[in-house]
Amino acid sequence: MSYGPDPQAIHPVPAHQRIVFLKALIHDPKIEIGDYTYYDDPENALLFAERNVLHHYDFLGDRLRIGRFCAIATGARFIMNGANHAMTGFSTFPFNIFGRGWDEGFDIGTITAGLRGDTVIGNDVWIGAEAVILPGVTIGDGAVIGAFSVVARDVAPYAIVAGNPAVERRRRFPPETIERLLRVAWWNWPIERITQNLAAIRGADIDALERAA
Known part of the structure; x- marks a missing residue:
């Protein structure tokens, strides 16, 4: 008896190469993906880690954790903590990254002070096209994220959110x-x-x- 597609298959629907199971595709230790979670993209499905998980740097240590049976639509992006700029002084300009003397006296604590922790997506979550998930957000099991939403706050289980910033529209049940x-x-x-x-x-x-x- 068959029990569904192989969770280790990169292309679980061979006729549609735009659909990829992410767990089999991604080998970045900073990203955890559950079985059967898929990404759908007609052009860049295989480049999910490079194009859809942004500003994810080893030295900051934050993780992206996505549960099982999630559906992620084209262009959904996860902005990680590396996108943050220092907010402890008068300027947010990242002088230190340009070097040539501008890196002298830089305190990494001005960056880590603004870190928001891991980004956690539950199980059976549907994330609509071009949605943006900001750092440190937790999205509960069974939630639905509307297309083009910008999610800056935690989302309750089985909530439907939409908009910029995303707000809860209703609960599914x-x-x-x-x-x-x-x-x-x-x-x-x-x-x-x-x-x-x-x-x-x-x-x-x-x-x-x-x-x-």
């Missing part, structure tokens, strides 16, 4: 249903159980999903 969904956490099931219970996962009957758990 009532609070009690969201609590039950987070307890079920179907994305953590073995893939065999997920495959056998796709009707419940794709459906809208939380009782059926709980029975499958």
